Amino acid sequence: MMFAEVRPQPGWWGIVKERAAACWWQLLVLSALGALAEGCTELVLLPFHLPYQLRDALQVLIGTVTGTLVLAAGARVLGLGVGPLTALRVPPRRLAATAGWSLLLHVESLYALVHAVVAPDGPWAPEGPVVWTLLLALVYGAVVALVLPMTAFLENGGARGAWLVVHSGWATALRLLALALVTVFATQFLPGWAAVAMYRYQVYPAVGVMGLVQIPLTAAVLLLAYATYLRSPAAAPTPLPAAPSPYPTVDPAFPHSPAERKPVSAPLD
Numbered sequence: 001m002m003f004a005e006v007r008p009q010p011g012w013w014g015i016v017k018e019r020a021a022a023c024w025w026q027l028l029v030l031s032a033l034g035a036l037a038e039g040c041t042e043l044v045l046l047p048f049h050l051p052y053q054l055r056d057a058l059q060v061l062i063g064t065v066t067g068t069l070v071l072a073a074g075a076r077v078l079g080l081g082v083g084p085l086t087a088l089r090v091p092p093r094r095l096a097a098t099a100g101w102s103l104l105l106h107v108e109s110l111y112a113l114v115h116a117v118v119a120p121d122g123p124w125a126p127e128g129p130v131v132w133t134l135l136l137a138l139v140y141g142a143v144v145a146l147v148l149p150m151t152a153f154l155e156n157g158g159a160r161g162a163w164l165v166v167h168s169g170w171a172t173a174l175r176l177l178a179l180a181l182v183t184v185f186a187t188q189f190l191p192g193w194a195a196v197a198m199y200r201y202q203v204y205p206a207v208g209v210m211g212l213v214q215i216p217l218t219a220a221v222l223l224l225a226y227a228t229y230l231r232s233p234a235a236a237p238t239p240l241p242a243a244p245s246p247y248p249t250v251d252p253a254f255p256h257s258p259a260e261r262k263p264v265s266a267p268l269d
Contacts, residue, residue: 011231012175012227012228012231013227015226015227015230015231016223016224016227019078019223019226019227020223022081023077023078023223024219026074026077026083026084026087027074027077027078027219027222027223028215028216028219029084030070030073030074030077030084030087030088030219031070031074031214031215031216031218031219031222032215033070033084034066034067034070034218035211035214035215035218037066037070038063038066038067039211041059041062041063041066042059045058045059060103060109061103063109064099064102064103064106064109065095065096065099067102068095068098068099068102068149069088069090069095069099070218071148071149071222072087072090072095072098072149072152072153073087073088073090074087074149074219074222074226075149075150075153075154075222075226076090076153076154078222078223078226079150079153079154079226079237080154090153094152094153097152097158098148098149098152098153098158101148101152101158101159102145102148104141105141105142105144105145105148105159106138106141106142106145107134107137107138107141108138108187108188138184139177139180139181139184142180142181142183142184143166143173143176143177143180144159144162144163144166145162146176146179146180146183146221146225146228147161147162147165147166147176147225147228147229147232148162150162150165150225150226150229150235150237151165151229151235154237155235155236155237157236161234161236164234165229165232165234165235167234168232168233168234168235169232169233171231172228172229172231172232175224175228176225176228179221179224179225179228182217182221183221186213186214186217186218186221190210190213190214191210193210194209194210
């Protein structure tokens with residue numbers, strides 16, 4: 001008689017608690033590395049005395065690649081159970097393709113790149129209905145970009161896999177929408193408020209405080225996005241290594257492999 005072990009599938013909140021307990025410090029380390037890379041990009045480019053159009057464009061491109069690398073490493077930590085250093089060793093071609101899609105999905109980065117190339121000497125701002133179109137595209141692109149690292153580095157699904165996950169059900173879409181709004185708030189409004197506080201009101205620690213707030217916020221958004229992705233009907237991730245069970249999966253009274261079976265003696269005449 002065979003006894004199969006039945007393990008219930010964890011819910012969304014169960015995934016969040018289990019992964020947070022297992023990976024919280026790895027996610028914080030990766031988020032801190034991403035914030036450090038973003039802050040050092042301008043300092044690295046400063047000694048080269050590049051034209052400011054090229055410098056601004058390079059800042060957008062480098063920031064997109066480093067941000068994609070951090071999110072991909074976070075997805076690998078959550079989905080594969082590896083350490084931060086191992087998670088950062090991603091395939092370069094897949095990283096480049098994912099960074100390209102991420103640039104297209106993050107409308108604010110694409111807008112900054114076009115602004116640096118098209119109108120570096122003056123303001124280039126959309127007006128009228130174009131503003132609302134760009135705002136909707138910004139939110140929708142942020143929703144799809146949230147699960148892009150999971151589909152690209154856990155199941156080789158890429159942008160099409162991310163689109164399928166977003167449209168797989170109302171629960172998935174609403175959770176990702178809420179996380180995308182938090183992401184847009186953290187990346188678009190917090191830096192502006194910090195800059196106003198520093199330059200207008202001389203609150204100089206504002207930028208540093210904003211950076212410290214963004215580190216755990218990035219880790220939390222990545223964790224919640226992974227749990228939402230894992231609960232999506234369209235997700236097909238690589239399963240985590242199963243923990244050893246204290247219960248046998250078969251009845252030990254019956255041999256179940258050919259090596260354990262003893263040959264049957266010939267019948268007596």
